[in-house]
């Protein structure tokens with residue numbers, strides 16, 4: 001079985017809840033970036049041992065949070081030795097607006113994975129974009145590069161649309177399944 005790590009930052013808990021769904025789908029392990037942009041003790045070793053790494057960050061002012069960016073810059077140590085070459089990668093972002101410039105964050109995560117020589121996994125779901133589509137549907141936000149989640153600005157952590165959370169679980173499973181196939 002492949003080993004997936006979901007490494008994420010969350011300022012107010014919403015992205016953390018999304019990360020939990022992604023991790024559940026992947027049968028993976030969560031690794032939180034703290035409020036100072038640092039990993040806990042042993043975090044880098046966990047990432048090194050993973051077959052798949054899934055990046056997660058809230059979109060703040062049109063890009064991943066600065067704490068995630070601090071982590072991203074710190075991955076340059078792994079980059080120098082090509083330590084993450086050919087690992088499988090995925091990524092997700094969560095923000096308040098339906099659009100909210102989430103795609104900018106997602107492309108930043110995809111670019112980070114590519115800098116490391118990683119194999120990026122797309123969302124792999126058709127969009128639910130008909131008149132009948134609802135927020136309980138899978139991929140109602142119509143993502144393709146990776147996972148998009150919308151948490152309304154006045155929503156509690158428990159009020160994130162269920163369709164987005166189900167999409168998160170499905171995406172985590174997809175990344176882990178692909179990592180499993182490549183690990184054979």
Ligand SMILES: Cc1cc2nc3c(=O)[nH]c(=O)nc-3n(C[C@H](O)[C@H](O)[C@H](O)COP(=O)(O)O)c2cc1C
Nearest residue numbers: 010011012013014015058060061062095096097100
């Ligand atoms: C500093 C800051 C900047 C934000 N910028 C955006 C933004 O550019 N687009 C958007 O849709 N939401 C934006 N939001 C809303 C957050 O993305 C949203 O509340 C998200 O659920 C926060 O996730 P978290 O609870 O994991 O921190 C911003 C929130 C903060 C605090």
